[in-house]
Each structure stands twice: as C-alpha cells, then as structure tokens.
Amino acid sequence: MNVTHEITTLLANELNEHLSPEKIKALLEVPKHNKMGDLAFPCFELAKAFKKSPASIAGELSIHIQPSPSVVSHIEAVGPYVNFFFNKASFTKEVLAAVQTKGNLYGGHTFGNGKTITMDLSSPNIAKPFSMGHLRSTVIGNAVGNILEKCGYTVARLNYLGDWGTQFGKLIAAYKLWGVEEKVRANPIQELLKLYVKFHDEAKEDPSLEELGRSWFVKLEQGDQEATELWEWFREESLHSFGSIYDLLNVSFDSYKGESSFHMQSEEILTMLKEKSLLEESDGALVVRLDDEGMPPALIQKSDGTTLYTTRDLAAAIYRKETYNHAASLYVVGNEQSLHFKQLRAVLKKMGYTWADEITHVPFGMMLKDGKKMSTRKGKVVFLDEALEKSIQFAKENIEEKNPDLNQKEEVAQKVGVGAVIFHDVKNDRLNDVEFSYEEMLKFEGGTAPYLQYTYARAKSILRKAEGVTTPYAFKEEDWEYTWSIVQKVATFPEVIKQAAAHYDPSKVAKYLLKLGQAFNSYYANVRILEEGPYLSGRLALTEAVAIVIWEGLSLLGIEVPEEM
Numbered sequence: 199m200n201v202t203h204e205i206t207t208l209l210a211n212e213l214n215e216h217l218s219p220e221k222i223k224a225l226l227e228v229p230k231h232n233k234m235g236d237l238a239f240p241c242f243e244l245a246k247a248f249k250k251s252p253a254s255i256a257g258e259l260s261i262h263i264q265p266s267p268s269v270v271s272h273i274e275a276v277g278p279y280v281n282f283f284f285n286k287a288s289f290t291k292e293v294l295a296a297v298q299t300k301g302n303l304y305g306g307h308t309f310g311n312g313k314t315i316t317m318d319l320s321s322p323n324i325a326k327p328f329s330m331g332h333l334r335s336t337v338i339g340n341a342v343g344n345i346l347e348k349c350g351y352t353v354a355r356l357n358y359l360g361d362w363g364t365q366f367g368k369l370i371a372a373y374k375l376w377g378v379e380e381k382v383r384a385n386p387i388q389e390l391l392k393l394y395v396k397f398h399d400e401a402k403e404d405p406s407l408e409e410l411g412r413s414w415f416v417k418l419e420q421g422d423q424e425a426t427e428l429w430e431w432f433r434e435e436s437l438h439s440f441g442s443i444y445d446l447l448n449v450s451f452d453s454y455k456g457e458s459s460f461h462m463q464s465e466e467i468l469t470m471l472k473e474k475s476l477l478e479e480s481d482g483a484l485v486v487r488l489d490d491e492g493m494p495p496a497l498i499q500k501s502d503g504t505t506l507y508t509t510r511d512l513a514a515a516i517y518r519k520e521t522y523n524h525a526a527s528l529y530v531v532g533n534e535q536s537l538h539f540k541q542l543r544a545v546l547k548k549m550g551y552t553w554a555d556e557i558t559h560v561p562f563g564m565m566l567k568d569g570k571k572m573s574t575r576k577g578k579v580v581f582l583d584e585a586l587e588k589s590i591q592f593a594k595e596n597i598e599e600k601n602p603d604l605n606q607k608e609e610v611a612q613k614v615g616v617g618a619v620i621f622h623d624v625k626n627d628r629l630n631d632v633e634f635s636y637e638e639m640l641k642f643e644g645g646t647a648p649y650l651q652y653t654y655a656r657a658k659s660i661l662r663k664a665e666g667v668t669t670p671y672a673f674k675e676e677d678w679e680y681t682w683s684i685v686q687k688v689a690t691f692p693e694v695i696k697q698a699a700a701h702y703d704p705s706k707v708a709k710y711l712l713k714l715g716q717a718f719n720s721y722y723a724n725v726r727i728l729e730e731g732p733y734l735s736g737r738l739a740l741t742e743a744v745a746i747v748i749w750e751g752l753s754l755l756g757i758e759v760p761e762e763m
C-alpha cells in the first residue's frame with residue numbers, strides 16, 4: 199500500500215545511515231490494538247547506534263517526522279514504538295480502488311513467477327476406501343496449491359497413488375481364497391475392504407497366510423499374468439470410485455502416476471546406491487545406514503527381493519526433479535510419516551543430489567474418531583463418500599426450511615454441503631489432530647463455510663438491489679468504527695496470502711475470512727448500507743470489496759460460492 203511506502207520513506211530519510219528502507223519496511227508491524235494506531239515502528243534495533251533508549255528514540259522520531267496529513271493523521275510515541283494513525287478516508291479509498299481494479303486478482307503476488315512447485319497430494323491407497331487422512335491431504339494440498347498459484351508459482355498436482363506393495367499380495371491371496379467375482383463387481387471397494395480385513399483376522403490364527411500374501415506380491419513384481427490382471431482390475435475400480443469423490447471436491451490432478459510406475463526403477467536405484475557404497479546388508483535385507491543423521495536405517499530391499507515404499511519414493515523423487523525441475527517438492531502427507539520423509543531426503547543427499555533440500559514434508563494431524571486413530575484394518579472408519587452425502591443432504595434440508603423458493607437448490611446444496619466438509623478440515627492449524635464430528639461439520643453457523651457463503655450471498659444481494667457501484671466515495675463519520683474494521687482486514691489480504699504460502703497453511707486464510715465475515719456482519723447490523731445520500735457509493739464499494747475477498751478466499755480454499763443462498 200502507498201501509505202506504508204510513504205511511512206517507510208519518511209523513516210528512511212531520518213534513519214538513512216542506520217537502516218535501509220527494506221529493513222524499515224520489514225520492521226513495521228500492525229499493532230494488536232486499534233488504539234495503538236494502524237502501523238508501528240519498533241525502535242529496539244536503533245538503541246546501539248544512537249546510544250539512547252528505544253523509548254527516547256521513538257519520542258524524537260515522532261516529533262521529527264512530518265507526514266502529509268492526507269496520508270497519516272497523527273503520530274504518537276508509546277514506549278519504544280512510534281505509532282502511525284492513518285488518514286482513514288484516504289487509506290480506505292486507496293484500498294477500495296485496489297480491490298476494484300484488480301478484482302479477483304487482488305491479494306496476489308508475483309514472487310513465484312517462473313518457478314514450479316510439485317505437490318504430492320491425496321495419494322490414496324487403491325483397493326481401500328478413500329480415508330479421512332486422504333481427505334485431509336486432498337483438501338489441504340489443493341488449497342496450498344491454489345495459494346501458491348496466487349503467488350505466481352506454477353503448481354503440478356501429483357496424485358501418487360498407493361498402488362503397489364505387499365498389501366496387494368495379501369489382497370490377491372484373499373481374493374483367491376474367498377473372493378466372489380459378482381460381489382466385487384457390484385460393490386468393489388467395500389468388498390475388497392472386507393477381504394482385506396478378513397485376511398488380517400485369519401492371519402492371526404494361521405501365520406502361513408502372511409507367507410502366501412508375500413509370495414503373491416513376489417509374483418506381481420515379477421509380472422505374473424494372473425496377479426497383474428487382478429491388480430489391474432482392483433486399480434481400475436478404485437480409480438473409478440475415487441473419481442467421483444474428486445469430482446465432488448472439485449479437485450483435479452496433473453498426474454496419477456503412483457507407486458506402481460516406479461517399482462521398475464528400483465534396480466537402477468539399487469545400482470546407484472551400490473556404486474556409492476551406501477548399501478549394507480542387515481538380516482538379509484538391504485539398507486542405507488543413517489546413523490550419522492541420528493536416524494534408523496532406510497530399508498531399500500526386503501530379504502525376499504521385493505521393493506519397498508522408500509525405494510519407490512526415491513525413484514519418484516528423482517523423476518520429479520528431472521521432469522518438472524521444481525523449485526520445491528512438497529509432500530502433503532500425515533505427520534506419522536515424518537521419519538520417512540526425513541530419511542528420503544537424507545538418502546537423496548547421500549546419493550549426491552543437492553536438490554534434496556527442496557523436498558519438504560507438509561505434515562498434518564490425524565482425523566480421530568472418539569479420540570482414537572481410525573483403522574481400515576479394524577474396520578473402524580468413517581467413509582468420506584457417506585460424510586459428503588450426509589452434509590449435502592443436511593444443506594438441502596436447511597435450504598428447504600429457510601429459502602424454499604431458491605433457484606438451483608440442488609446445485610447450491612452441493613456447494614454448501616461440500617464446502618462445509620472442506621472448511622471443517624482446513625480451518626484448524628494443519629498440525630492439529632481433528633476430531634471427526636458430524637455435529638461440528640454440519641453446524642451451518644459460526645466458524646463454517648456456510649456462514650461465509652451466506653455472508654457473500656448477503657453482500658451480493660445488497661449489490662443487486664443497488665444496481666452498481668459508483669465513485670467518488672465519501673464516508674460517514676459515525677460509521678468509521680465499523681467501516682475501519684473492514685478496511686483494515688481487506689487491506690491485509692495480500693499479506694495473509696503471503697503468510698499462508700510461506701507456511702503452507704490454508705488455515706491462515708480460513709481464520710482471516712471468518713474475521714472479515716464477522717466485521718461485515720456487524721457492519722450490516724449497524725449501518726444502513728442502502729440508504730440514499732452522499733455516502734451510498736462508499737458503502738457499496740466497501741460491500742463489493744468484501745464480496746470479492748470472500749469469494750476469492752473461499753475459492754483458494756477449494757470451496758465454491760453460490761451467488762444466492
């Protein structure tokens with residue numbers, strides 16, 4: 199914003215021998231309380247150079263600096279801080295003009311231009327239901343991707359399907375023992391899950407089953423026809439069922455290359471590791487020791503010669519660097535896998551890949567049920583497709599009750615129901631565990647997507663009634679309390695995006711939107727927006743800015759926004 203620029207320049211003129219304008223800009227902060235002004239400059243770092251206390255430096259600066267009253271209305275020294283109070287009217291005009299000219303591009307940045315980021319996200323395991331953990335990876339990953347794109351990056355969304363590994367040997371074994379083709383065709387995911395659960399139950403009594411499962415995986419890796427055909431069938435059914443979930447969530451991917459695409463490269467990886475003398479034998483298996491990094495060894499090959507998760511991930515990581523030449527390679531995966539990604543990076547480094555540092559695990563907490571981890575194996579899961587359906591149904595009932603004449607009810611219900619599920623997932627710091635609760639998810643008020651969607655629809659309905667926004671804007675003195683609280687928030691949207699991108703954390707956007715929504719709703723409750731007169735255009739411009747930012751913010755989170763609700 200120009201105001202910040204102006205203040206920076208003024209400070210720089212006073213401090214030019216001691217601090218650069220860039221440094222000054224970085225030091226400026228937004229005070230926690232309104233009464234401390236709109237921007238504050240802390241003087242701690244100047245104490246040494248001036249041989250004075252920060253408080254007396256602040257006092258002197260506040261007298262020497264004389265900004266134009268059209269930009270800053272007054273300056274005050276409070277302790278070690280110089281507090282600047284903006285000229286509200288001109289700042290507001292500046293912010294509103296920026297939103298109006300940029301429209302949905304408002305809040306964006308260019309620092310990512312020309313750089314590619316790959317994102318490993320969603321990555322569910324085939325032949326299993328789409329789990330809540332994978333939902334978290336999908337929606338958090340998709341939102342992070344959108345936010346990075348808004349900062350100029352090119353983002354490649356990679357769905358690294360879990361479509362290879364010992365578990366498919368077990369599943370093939372289970373299908374051969376107990377599977378009924380018609381049943382699986384009729385209800386593939388549920389039936390395959392049943393077979394998988396049964397296999398684990400029976401294996402407790404009969405350990406020879408584990409051996410049988412392993413031998414089927416050996417066959418699969420060796421390209422055995424029967425094993426391959428069954429595997430292909432399971433994979434196809436799974437992709438089909440995941441596809442309908444991705445459609446509902448409105449997420450798409452640049453690639454579906456999964457683990458199975460990389461098991462063939464295991465030989466190459468083994469050769470490279472051998473050449474660098476990194477492989478060691480341990481109980482018949484091959485490992486890379488990571489003692490010097492304080493980590494347990496990375497398992498590269500099992501004693502039966504089959505490949506492992508880590509081996510395939512090594513091959514996939516190298517492929518990604520070669521294919522996308524990324525500036526960063528993100529893995530949006532639950533925090534229980536953090537050792538795996540540390541090992542992955544460490545092994546790549548030992549192999550001599552300097553770009554290994556570009557690999558960043560973006561972890562998230564677990565989705566719990568009754569305080570406990572969900573387990574597919576024990577059959578203790580909440581099925582995502584059911585959760586989505588329930589949420590959409592609830593949205594439908596809500597609309598029937600409150601606005602039965604609404605146009606395109608089905609479509610709106612879908613946007614609202616799905617939005618509720620997504621928001622429930624992205625609104626908390628991603629590292630926190632989330633207790634799965636229909637009640638929390640389907641509560642269409644307070645800190646939810648439907649609340650924000652409704653706030654947007656309210657703003658749009660006002661704008662429709664008013665037939666357009668005109669300039670110039672003027673602002674009524676008594677309304678400043680409510681107006682200013684919105685303007686401040688709208689002004690920080692670009693910074694919120696930047697922070698969300700820097701921390702790969704969409705919850706920063708979600709929390710911000712809730713605050714903006716609250717500010718607008720109290721504005722709406724206290725100010726007559728549509729009242730004719732000299733202040734109408736200012737109020738409409740403000741309303742439009744709120745609508746634009748809420749729409750854009752929700753879209754970044756992957757949530758669709760109906761025009762009416």
Ligand code: ARG
Pocket residue numbers: 318321322323358359360511529531
């Ligand atoms: N399919 C794995 C799982 O569900 C997640 C894969 C994450 N990505 C990766 N490159 N390892 O646990």
